Amino acid sequence: MSPGRLVLGGLGAAVAAYGAWLLWSRREPADVLDAAVWAGGAVLVHDVLLAGVLLLGGVVLGRVVPRPARGPVVAGGVVLGSLTLVAVPVLGGFGRRTDPTNETLLDRDYTTGWLVLAGLVVAVVLVVAVVSALRARRHPRTGDTPT
């Protein structure tokens, strides 16, 4: 390891240790545990649940979706999946219980908003899939369509 990388790595470790000290020293042990449960829980939800769902999605994709449509479907899945995850708190509207009389918080129709976004993504995926299927039929041997 070059000296520069060693210094950078040491700096990073020191900064992370400072964060751990901040976390530990300024609250009750029960709150530290609660925070650790949220961080560890998030890792588990990702590494087991989300990663599993994506693996399963890959299998389904290979069996159900015709080859020329797979690229657009995956790209659409990345976009719509991200939008949906970001939308969980507003779609659930959980914050309304914190401030029951605040009409300026979570004041949109999120279900309609999400449906519009989903509709847009599906429409674009369909158009792109149909266009690439037509192209693949017209030029069956050119390899420009990713498989």
Added chain:
Amino acid sequence: MRTVPRLPDQHSFSSRLRSAAVSARVGTVLAVCFGVAFLTGLVSHYAQNPSQPVPFPTSPAWGYRLTQGLHVISGTAAVPLLLVKLWTVYPLLLARPSLRLRRLAVELAERLSILLLVGAALFLLVTGLQNVSHWYPWAFSFRSTHYAMAWIAIGALVLHVAVKLPLIRHALGHDVDDTALDRPGATQQGALSRRGLLRATWLATGAVVLATAGSTVPFLRRVSVLAVRSGEGPQGVPVNKTAEDAGVTDAARDPGWRLEVVHGERSVLLGRDDLLALPQHSEELPIACVEGWSATGTWSGVRLHDLLDLVGAPRDSEVVLSSLQESGPFRVTLLPANFAADDRTLVALGLAGAELDLDHGFPARLIAPNRPGVLQTKWLARVEVRA
């Protein structure tokens, strides 16, 4: 042993999309997002810190609106980036540990640092998105825990970059389809090309930003269908906490309300009519919430330092502001001397040409330039010069 089915390991993943070439590119953008969120978060933390060795500046008035808007936008943008990044490196999670002791120790240390990085990073994004929507399903204090986790995440990120630097440099210095860094056996074509996956990732990042940033970027309001706020509200400005939820409705509507201005032994009591009889000023200032939303309003009222003059206090006095609220972490706030001395700092009595709405802090509230929204004390009860 041979009869036991093989557990999946990194060689079970054959897609050539799960590669260092893709990971380094997505990771670079992700690191920029985390860097921006970290720095803007530090600004916000400092702005709320009661003790400031270097006073937080009062100009530009839109400074905090910009930094806190960027904080929430960069954090939101990090969601698709982090998920794609983790997807590309997922096989390494299942890599078989080394059987050589020294090698194993190094591997364990690196895995621990990655666990810290991923745990803290996911914690920041998850709790940040929840906080923006006022969803608090936990017991810990959001602000201080988010702050501590941010130091863990940024430290673990710097360490991670240091460990992976040669790999990152090679990946970024070569074409994305270069196979030199690929795992052996990861040769299967995916549904997308590597470029296609990158484009989809950038598209997803842009989409989540456009769908949410309208909370703080006015021209995106119509596009941002997933934003926590439409930007509408009484007198054209959203509300963070209503008078009813703060439990101040009766106290704020009490005709006997007086603002107490105190400087040592001297004090004055001013009703709304007394305040309206003082020289009135109007300022166009943003209200910028720590949750990332912001809106500009035209506020009218009395300059704070005119009130300080009434009790013979120097204009650049540190001032303690108390609200009619009976509880809450921001019931009492400290206004630094440079903010008290600024002409634009008002005890506001009106907004958008009309009497201040109850939910905006009627009978009187503080509005100062470049100040976090939580410190723009509403339903003022007392203004006291700090001894």
